[in-house]
Amino acid sequence: MKTITAILLALSLGTFCGQLSAADILVVESYHPSYSWDASYTNALKAVLGDKNKLVFFQMDTKRLPATAHAEQAEKAWLTYRKLKPALVILGDDNALKYLGPRLAKESVPVVYLGINNNPRSYFDTAPSNFTGVLERPLFKRSIASLAKILKPRPKKILLLFDAGTTAKAAVNEAFEGNIWVNVFGVSAKLRLIKSWVEWKIQIAEARRHGYDAIIMGLYHTITDIDGRNIPAQQVMAWTVEHATVPLFSFWDFSVGKDMTAGGLVLSGEEQGRLAGAIAQQILSGADPSHIYPKTAEQGRYLFSRSRLNEYHLTLPAAINQVSTLVD
Structure with missing residues (x-):
């Protein structure tokens, strides 16, 4: 009888301890849930961490809101953190790290970042010991090199077109070190960061006249009109596809598909979320972030x-076709 009682007590304690092991995790997104990048990495985080932990999400919405509102959004995220007192914080993309990183560095809570294009140390006076995470490094040069094999005749000049948001600036500064021209295996690529909707339209409509053989679209989510109002990303994409005078390709998977770009060598938010989730699991199991x-x-x-490939009369080379995923 004593043995049975001991077993039952052990089982009950095990169950209780298992419940205690579940952790509150605060995920601060720089952007918003309707943005495909966020949807991809948050779904991956839920898949990796959601069964045993409670994930609470806060969206800063900094792609659609003006820069003047970002600090206020960060303050709301901070208040959410103070109220929740999570066991771990995940910061999605550069604006979340920029605004919340220095404050969280003074806390004891472990922090995992993802989707960071800048050097994370640039957001801190001294490197914090409670931070680690996943860097995002778009495959710019490899993407350009792949287009050199896909486009016929071989392209001589390509336009790399981005908005002028925080993420875009960080990504291209890390990759191009302040240069606006890069030569990749004989292909000359020009980088443009665009704020204005009018200027974006000009770049698209005049691309062929200026000698470009293709456009690779980067980020296009912070474009604004003359009154400073954000142009919805779907509107930017729809207009771009309709009026482009040269083939459109992409650096990110959320821009690929029917009525969007033809694709390319792309990055995915899903991989960012999966890697960040695995790091979070290590920390929750006792690993030191440092x-x-x-x-x-x-x-x-x-x-x-x-x-889109059919629209542009393009056939993928066999070597690329064998390792490609085709949609629509």
Whole structure:
């Protein structure tokens, strides 16, 4: 009888301890849930961490809101953190790290970042011991090199077109070190960061006249009209596809598909979320964040739209076709 009682007590204690092991995790997104990048990495976080932990999400919405509102959004995120007192914080993309990183560095809570294009140390006076995470390094040069194999005749000049948001600036500064021209295996690529909707339209409509053979679209989510109002990303994409005078390709998977770009060697938010979730699991299991070196999601994948390739009369080379995913 004593043995049975001991077993039952052990089981009940095990169940109780298992419940205690569940953790509150605060995920601060720089952007918003309708943005495909956020949807991809948050779904991955839920898949990796959601069964045993409670994930609470706060969206800063900094792609659609003007820069003057970002600090206020960060303050709301901070108040959410103070109220929740989570066991771990995940910061999605550069604005979340920029605004909340220095404050969280003074706390004891472990922090995992993801989607960071800038050097994370640039957001701190001294490197914090409670931070680690996943860097985002778009595969710019490899993407350009792949287009050199896909486009016929071989392209001589390509336009790399981005908005002028925080993420875009950080990404291109890390990759191009302040240069606006880069030469990749004989292909000359020009980088443009665009704030204005009018200027974006001019770049798209005049691309062929200025000698470009293709456009690779980066980020296009912070474009504004003359009154400073954000132009919805779907509107930017729809207008761009309708009026482009040269083939459109992409650096990110959320821009690929019917009525969007033809694709390319792209990065995915899903990989960022999966890697960040794995790091969070290590920390929740007792690992010290200072002993986990930041990871770089460099894998990328070839993703193409059948309809857009057909529209541009393009056939993928066999070597690229064999490792590509085709949609629509």
